[in-house]
Amino acid sequence: MEPIPFARPDITDREIAAVARVMRSGWLTTGPEALAFEKEFGEYVHARHALAVNSATAGLHLSLEAMGIGEGDLVFTSPFTFAATAEVARYLGAEVRFADIDPATGCLAPEALDRAVATATGGTPAAVIPVHYGGAVCDMESINGVARRHKLRVVEDAAHAFPAETERGFAGTLAEAGVFSFYATKPLTTGEGGMVCTDDDDLAKRIHLMRLHGIDREAWDRYRSPGASWYYEVTEAGFKYNLSDMLAAVGRVQLERAGEILRERRRLAKRYEGALRACPFLELPPGASEHAWHLYPVLVRPAVLGSDRDTVVERLKEAGIGTSVHYVPLHVMPYYARRYSHSPGDFPVAFDRYTRTFSLPLYSGLSDADQDRVIEALTELPRLVQ
Numbered sequence: 001m002e003p004i005p006f007a008r009p010d011i012t013d014r015e016i017a018a019v020a021r022v023m024r025s026g027w028l029t030t031g032p033e034a035l036a037f038e039k040e041f042g043e044y045v046h047a048r049h050a051l052a053v054n055s056a057t058a059g060l061h062l063s064l065e066a067m068g069i070g071e072g073d074l075v076f077t078s079p080f081t082f083a084a085t086a087e088v089a090r091y092l093g094a095e096v097r098f099a100d101i102d103p104a105t106g107c108l109a110p111e112a113l114d115r116a117v118a119t120a121t122g123g124t125p126a127a128v129i130p131v132h133y134g135g136a137v138c139d140m141e142s143i144n145g146v147a148r149r150h151k152l153r154v155v156e157d158a159a160h161a162f163p164a165e166t167e168r169g170f171a172g173t174l175a176e177a178g179v180f181s182f183y184a185t186k187p188l189t190t191g192e193g194g195m196v197c198t199d200d201d202d203l204a205k206r207i208h209l210m211r212l213h214g215i216d217r218e219a220w221d222r223y224r225s226p227g228a229s230w231y232y233e234v235t236e237a238g239f240k241y242n243l244s245d246m247l248a249a250v251g252r253v254q255l256e257r258a259g260e261i262l263r264e265r266r267r268l269a270k271r272y273e274g275a276l277r278a279c280p281f282l283e284l285p286p287g288a289s290e291h292a293w294h295l296y297p298v299l300v301r302p303a304v305l306g307s308d309r310d311t312v313v314e315r316l317k318e319a320g321i322g323t324s325v326h327y328v329p330l331h332v333m334p335y336y337a338r339r340y341s342h343s344p345g346d347f348p349v350a351f352d353r354y355t356r357t358f359s360l361p362l363y364s365g366l367s368d369a370d371q372d373r374v375i376e377a378l379t380e381l382p383r384l385v386q
């Protein structure tokens, strides 16, 4: 039997045709496709500005930069995230401070954030980056409240969270700025790519300038737009973070398919929930409707199973089932452990979760038959781990 991969991008002939069209057009880099993608994405999530970038990492960096974060500042986030969320603070010379997560969702816990900010030393509390873990939406009302009290700027790390919609709007549009990832495994993918959304004109202006070398006009403006002129000025030492038109064209098709892709991910998540509820040795994610279902992370109950996460992952691999672990918390990663003298117990909820979690295959394109194989192997874990 073919192994079942952990993730697989959902690319149809439409995305392939869109790339071919751009490749034949004579204009490959940021241009009309990127502009159209920004417009369509902004309309979709109801953001005043949507700025396409070549990764979410770039978008997080640009957002903090535009907020004026730098040396002497403290940037707060959850340790239960990917390297990108915290490293962008370090790019700017700011220091990282972690706060623990909500045990149910894996998202930054507002009370833990409040405590961490109130007791922080070694700099000025300046910003927070809540991470919508796995596509579950953080309690943004409370986090924005903590941020207001402590005068923190807020950038949502919505890398996992397109298109999770809440009563107050889409994840990624619930604070001053939000950043989406279009990395290969994400629910909307361009292979590599990202989008910054904000309603703040000043932030948008700065991000627009800094994403392309601090040049006042983009190449498209200079060569092809009506009134084109060769002249440009470098007004800041900016970055090279623009999204190519080939990738933007893929994003436009994926955006049109976003509803269909979400419905399928949600259906598969419900199937997991229905089938795995009966396994006393597993904890399942809360079945929220406000969810992008990027990940389906489960937790092992070692005392009930009589075995641990590592053995489970190994046995599933032997059964041809790909899984992944999200995340080894950043506070135990050598760089952060060394820099801030952290030990695993500093953020006990994140560390406990890390030791017990693994993520199941979840993507549009995962057939019911393959998902049934995953479910069957999980159901049989008590026997497989013997």
Ligand SMILES: Cc1ncc(COP(=O)(O)O)c(C=O)c1O
Pocket: 054, 055, 056, 057, 058, 081, 082, 084, 085, 131, 157, 159, 160, 180, 181, 182, 183, 193, 194
């Ligand atoms: C939580 C989180 N934030 C940020 C990123 C960075 O995204 P990108 O790969 O688009 O830079 C990722 C990537 O996987 C992520 O998982």
